[in-house]
Amino acid sequence: MKVTELGFTISLLRTIFVFNHVASVLGGVYDVADRHKGSDFLTGFRFEALGSADPTHGRVDYVDGKTAAAMNLTFATEDSMIIKVDSTKKLDPSGPGRPSVRLRSTNEYTTFVVVAHLTHMPQGCGTWPALWTLTSTDNWPAEGEIDIMEGTNDLGPNAMTLHTSSGCMMPHVRPQAGTTNSTDCNAFINFNQGCSVQSGNPKSFGPSFNKAGGGWVAAERSNDSISVWFWSSGDPNVPKSVSGWESKVDTSTFGIPDAFFPNTFCDIPSHFGPQNIVIDCTLCGDLASVTYATAGCPGDCVDFVNTRPEAFVDAYWEFKSITVYT
Numbered sequence: 173m174k175v176t177e178l179g180f181t182i183s184l185l186r187t188i189f190v191f192n193h194v195a196s197v198l199g200g201v202y203d204v205a206d207r208h209k210g211s212d213f214l215t216g217f218r219f220e221a222l223g224s225a226d227p228t229h230g231r232v233d234y235v236d237g238k239t240a241a242a243m244n245l246t247f248a249t250e251d252s253m254i255i256k257v258d259s260t261k262k263l264d265p266s267g268p269g270r271p272s273v274r275l276r277s278t279n280e281y282t283t284f285v286v287v288a289h290l291t292h293m294p295q296g297c298g299t300w301p302a303l304w305t306l307t308s309t310d311n312w313p314a315e316g317e318i319d320i321m322e323g324t325n326d327l328g329p330n331a332m333t334l335h336t337s338s339g340c341m342m343p344h345v346r347p348q349a350g351t352t353n354s355t356d357c358n359a360f361i362n363f364n365q366g367c368s369v370q371s372g373n374p375k376s377f378g379p380s381f382n383k384a385g386g387g388w389v390a391a392e393r394s395n396d397s398i399s400v401w402f403w404s405s406g407d408p409n410v411p412k413s414v415s416g417w418e419s420k421v422d423t424s425t426f427g428i429p430d431a432f433f434p435n436t437f438c439d440i441p442s443h444f445g446p447q448n449i450v451i452d453c454t455l456c457g458d459l460a461s462v463t464y465a466t467a468g469c470p471g472d473c474v475d476f477v478n479t480r481p482e483a484f485v486d487a488y489w490e491f492k493s494i495t496v497y498t
């Protein structure tokens with residue numbers, strides 16, 4: 173074999189290897205775009221003061237920024253941002269729901285990585301916390317929704333879900349640590365269950381998440397796939413680019429994702445438009461009312477929310493930071 177032939181063979185082998193490597197691991201390099209932290213956190217978000225008009229019909233009253241600050245539902249220190257559900261007042265059953273906060277990022281992102289570092293997430297009977305992304309045009313579900321952290325009534329592990337228009341399906345078996353729970357992302361069927369993956373990590377949600385001191389969650393949306401990773405606080409495998417303050421992340425170094433949504437049967441660019449990041453905690457409503465009894469919660473969900481303010485003292489988010497890379 174001539175040297176040039178050898179060189180050609182090696183480069184051909186390398187191409188095949190790189191192709192296979194990319195096909196199985198995927199991932200890419202992204203540059204920091206926005207960091208939200210401490211007292212600057214809220215400058216990257218607007219309050220969705222929907223009042224009791226929660227799209228998921230929760231027993232909440234989504235307040236504006238001024239009200240949230242006055243009620244101490246938002247509280248920032250230099251290195252953390254706390255976002256709470258009210259735990260102080262009994263509600264008039266015929267009046268508005270329990271005060272809570274729904275934040276939506278002012279910026280929108282098409283292909284991106286978002287990394288959230290949290291030390292606490294809302295817990296308690298009746299709670300339905302979510303960290304997610306939503307079409308910035310409100311053309312839902314045509315332009316998609318990506319649920320990064322979600323669950324109800326302290327029932328873990330974390331559920332990671334896509335909701336789209338019809339024609340976006342996921343293979344049952346794929347390289348991920350979590351378990352496939354449903355495969356059709358179409359929001360118009362199965363009562364909008366979407367295509368969902370249950371985390372493989374019991375510390376990924378609710379009381380177990382909080383007991384472990386929280387952790388890092390990262391989500392990548394590229395044109396080829398959508399992935400979610402989770403590392404519990406103290407996990408030695410958390411990449412330095414996730415736990416540190418680096419200006420770039422390389423998702424090919426993140427390891428096997430907790431949830432992996434490939435483009436095998438879903439053209440991602442045509443099912444996902446630009447997204448805003450949304451942080452909220454609703455109560456009861458379409459999902460938490462349904463799982464309330466299964467979770468062993470007492471009586472009726474709405475009565476509980478109306479009459480038991482003290483049960484919501486742990487219904488708060490505490491973010492160390494949220495960083496978006498594009």
Ligand SMILES: *[C@@H]1O[C@H](CO)[C@@H](O)[C@H](O)[C@H]1NC(C)=O
Nearest residue numbers: 243244245246247254256488
């Ligand atoms: C507001 O909430 C924070 C965080 O829970 C707490 O540390 C602080 O004492 C509260 N402030 C008031 C005035 O209650």
Ligand SMILES: *[C@@H]1O[C@H](CO)[C@@H](O)[C@H](O)[C@H]1NC(C)=O
Nearest residue numbers: 330331353354365368369370
């Ligand atoms: C899993 O799927 C079942 C039925 O298909 C549904 O009732 C359940 O809520 C799902 N669980 C999660 C965690 O999404």
Ligand SMILES: *[C@@H]1O[C@H](CO)[C@@H](O)[C@H](O)[C@H]1NC(C)=O
Nearest residue numbers: 282283394395396440441442
């Ligand atoms: C993703 O796909 C869209 C539409 O096909 C294209 O406009 C965009 O440039 C692609 N983005 C990347 C990062 O490849």
